[in-house]
Amino acid sequence: MNPESTLHQLKTAQPNGQLPSSFGVYYKNTLVSLCHALEDHILQTSTPEPSQQPLVLVTFQEGKWYLQEAERYYDIAPCCRHVAIAAKPDSGFINHRTGQLENVSLINLEDSDSLVEEWNLIILAPGYTAMVLCHELSEEEYLPQGKPKDDTERKFYGLWTFDCELVRKSAEILIERIGPYNPELAGRLQQQHQDILKTTCPAVPDLTGVVSRIVTYLQTSQQELIAVNRQARELRELEGQAKRVSRNINANKLQAFLRMAQRVDERDKDNPFASLQVSALCETIGQLLDLPTVRLRRLRLAGLLHRIGLASAPLEVFTQSPEEMDDATLAFWKERAVIGARLLEAMPEIAIIKDVVAHQLEHWDGSGKPDGQQGEEINIKARILGLVSYFQEWIQPRGNRPALSLSEALEKCQKLSGTRFDPQLVESLSTVVRLSEIGLMQLPDRPAQLPNVWLEDSSPLDQIKSNS
Structure with missing residues (x-):
């Protein structure tokens, strides 16, 4: 690690010379996702009161400035008391509208400054502190393969933390490094830093454990994705025509099922994005539980297909609550999981998904359907799907019943x-609801990956958010 780097200076400043346990080597996409989450929190907790707004210090590695990131900070800046962005002069900030904002300061880094190898985000607010510090591996450290050409395979030394002392010390280090470029700006940043220290407001709950699990999931998924991509490249070179034909047939079958599931949602005018939302929330719960990537993919697909048993259901299934249904409609509603599983039997390649859909209505105490399975005898994916689909139904209107709030729907599940x-x-679901209510995350409304077939002839994606 470069001795001039912010990471190394922070390590040296610690009494025991130790960085927090989050310090390690991360893939770029993991750190991008984490930075975006911290930036989104600024937007979600925006306040017009200047004394409650955060000070944000940002550096971009080697001046790599992407247009979408520039646009993000154009939205973020009005929510902050000040944003200081350090990057090389050719990064594009000077000409971008973000660089023209009154409370945005640009620091044009020299090539000889080790800051050009860093990528940092430091947030100092009256009620919380957060940061991500990163430094890309050197050419020698990438051996034996050398520096990757694929951007997703780039790696960084990095850490993330909400620890006030570590964040404040890192801010002091970064402000001091800005000093030689603009002493007046460094003085103003230091004064704002001190002003924030004097301001008090309710503390945010410690979410280190939850974030650690999510970061671990992102890192593991990225590592597996890179391995899979490499294997896929080799497989494509070796794959024969017969295998290609077989794969296409299976893909067509799955597309037909996905299209059928989408049509079910389109019939449900009060809950037209049920499958998307259930799939997304199942995926989030699975991440909190550290489920392996393969299980998460299966859980995500089961969420998209969980209502396929309603493909030929009477319209009353979508317009009435179970209490309002007649006997025939209620019987259809209760058998939806079994009916869906029978449909999915037509594709043996997704037998695991079929079993998840079939057992989504099993109960922890053994009183559910179709087999009366009990406790951990029920597949974990089916347990997650059953809980999430039940919760999602309550936050949408049904018949004469209005939609419940997140807390009210959670109480139904807790009972x-x-x-x-x-x-x-239920406790994992409570964590997601709590994070959503305090603004540290949004309730997910679509899974991380969505088959293209799902989007054909469908309404614009922005309607998903407006109906959530």
Whole structure:
């Protein structure tokens, strides 16, 4: 690690010379996702009161400035008391509208400054502190393969933390490094830093454990994705025509099922994005539980297909609550999981997905359908799907019943904890709801990956958010 780097200076400044446990080597996409989450929190907790707004210090590695990031900071800057951005002169800030904002200061780094190898985000607010510090591996450290050409395979020394002392010390180090470029700006930043230290407001709950799990998931997924991509490249070179034909047939079958599931949602005028939202929230719960990537993919697909058993359901299934249904409609509603599983039997290649859909209505106490499975005998993916689909139904209107708030829907689930639902999963759902309510995340409304077939002939994606 470069001794001039912010990371190394922070390490040296610690009494025991130790960086926090989050320090390690991360893939670029992992750090991008984490920075975006921290930036989104600024937007979600925006306040017009200047004394409550954060000070944001940013450096971009080697001046690599992407247009979408520039636009993000154009939206973020009005929510901040000040934003200081350090990058090389050719980064494009000078000509971009973000660089023209009154509370945005640009620091044009010299090629000889080790800051050009860093990528940092430091947020200092009256109620919380957060940061990501990164430094890309050197050419020698990338051996034996050398520096990757694929941007997703780039690696960085980095750490993230909410620890006030570490964030404040890192801010002091970065402001001091800005000093030689603009002493007056460094003085103003230091004064704002001190002003924030004097301002108090309710503290944000410690979310280090939750974020650590999510970061671990992102890092593991990225590593597996890179390995899969490399293997896929080799496979494409070796794959024969017969295998290609077989693969295309299977893909067509799956597309037909996905299209059928989408048509089910389109029939449900009160809940037209149920499958997307259930799939996304299942994926989030699975991430919190550290489920392996393969299981998460299966869980995501099961979420998209979980209502396929309603493909030929009477319209009353979508316009009435179970209490309002007649006997025939209610019987169809209760058998939806079994019917869906029977449909999916037509594609043996997704037998695992079929089983998840079939057992989504099993109960933790053994009173559910179709097999009366109990406790951990029920597949974890089916347990997650059953809880999430039940929760999602309550936050949307149904018949004469209005939509419930997130907290009200969660209370419905908590009342069934230990009887219908796995208590551990209810607690994980509680974590997601709590983070959503305090503005540290948005309730997910679509999975991380979505088959293209799902989007054909469908409404614009922005309607998903407006109907969430």
